[in-house]
Amino acid sequence: MNDRQLVVVDAAQFGGRLPADLPAIARELAQQGQDVCIARVLHADGRMLHWMQAEHACGWLEAQGSGAALAVDALAQRAREALARGFVAADALVLAVWQPGEPLPWLSWGELPPRPPQPPAVLPPLxxxxxxxxxxxxxxxxxxxxxxxxxxxxxxxxxxxxxxxxxxxxxxxxxxxxxxxxxxxxxxxxxxxxxxxxxxxxxxxxxxxxxxxxxxxxxxxxxxxxxxxxxxxxxxxxxxxxxxxxxxxxxxxxxxxxxxxxxxxxxxxxxxxxxxxxxxxxxxxxxxxxxxxxxxxxxxxxxxxxxxxxxxxxxxxxxxxxxxxxxxxxxxxxxxx
The missing domain is CATH 3.20.20.70 (Aldolase class I)
Structure with missing residues (x-):
């Protein structure tokens, strides 16, 4: 059972800080033994992102459907519901910004924003x-x-x-x-x-x-x-x-x-x-x-x-x-x- 606490923080609390500063802030918060999400970060390129600093994964999470417009409280509630179903924090945050029938969110591999995927090439079947x-x-x-x-x-x-x-x-x-x-x-x-x-x-x-x-x-x-x-x-x-x-x-x-x-x-x-x-x-x-x-x-x-x-x-x-x-x-x- 996962007993780590997930803390979802509104990026507005860090007014004046650049998006590039927020991963380091999240890492500091996570040192207290908790998973952290700094939500609703308006990136320089105009994309609305969430920084995930979890036990199993970290990176910028970008919703592709209705989750892009979620208020911070709603995102936190949906993440808690996923945690209660047994998901670890990284997966709970993915589910928090996704709904059935919508495209999955993108998650970056590091501190650069996620790279939008290219359309699949036409290749022979596996x-x-x-x-x-x-x-x-x-x-x-x-x-x-x-x-x-x-x-x-x-x-x-x-x-x-x-x-x-x-x-x-x-x-x-x-x-x-x-x-x-x-x-x-x-x-x-x-x-x-x-x-x-x-x-x-x-x-x-x-x-x-x-x-x-x-x-x-x-x-x-x-x-x-x-x-x-x-x-x-x-x-x-x-x-x-x-x-x-x-x-x-x-x-x-x-x-x-x-x-x-x-x-x-x-x-x-x-x-x-x-x-x-x-x-x-x-x-x-x-x-x-x-x-x-x-x-x-x-x-x-x-x-x-x-x-x-x-x-x-x-x-x-x-x-x-x-x-x-x-x-x-x-x-x-x-x-x-």
Missing amino acids: DLYAIVDSAARMRQVLAAGVRTVQIRIKTPDARLRAELQQCIADCAAAGARLFVNDHWQLAHELGAKGIHLGQSDLVELGEEGRAAVLATGMELGVSSHALWELCRARTLSPAYIACGPVWPTTTKDMPWVPQGLDNLAWWVSVAGRPVTSIGGILEVEQVKLAASTGAEGVCIVRGLGDDPSQVVPVLRSALEEGRRSPMPAPAYPHPTL
Whole structure:
């Protein structure tokens, strides 16, 4: 249970202070062990923003619907209601400035205002999305007919460059979309067309690093597990946003409550970008259910088995079957922390 207090402060109390001064003020207030929101900050470019200084996230929150006109008292009340439903402060503030049927707010990655996302590009569908850890495994899944693949080598060694070169060449020959996990600079140097980065990686890059990633022009996939992560991811105009873990997973040690099909369907309905499902997807039935939410991609790691050529046709049929029986999205998500 979250026992931290959320304090919502009207920016008018800091009359005469520039918007750039307010994050430092919020950090001072947060040192008292509370989450802080300095609400209704009129930025120099005319945008109405709220500075979030919470345990799990900080940044400028910009509502895209009726939440932009919320009075401070109303924002605080809606945030308290979300807290009472079990959401942490960062997610509660997102829900406070959002209503079902409206676009999600944007959340900045740092102290610069959030970057408005660009319209999604028209790209081939993700479909069955295989995650592999070697060029040899990549060749197996390509031979089985998978056309969206991620190479994820978490403990790189002297073979990393050669492995990536082989994966890039094999995917180009097969006409497959390849996303390189983590190693974005080497991927760009070697001519890769896509990368996948986690939220912590993107935070560590800072404003200049994130700008450098976007300047490469590579397709970008971004992980998300919570509402605030989804709002931040959207500002990078990614090729897709991953929603997970849908089911409990042992592939990664994570603190998140599984999203379930309800949250996955909600993600699809509000993300404004293609969504791929990931986490704990091992069985044919799970592929069908994940596809029924409208997720454009379904990520498979261990579920590909020892011989993907035997498994992939069955998984692809399940994906198509799920798409023929779409499930409705709930009005609200459930907490994931």
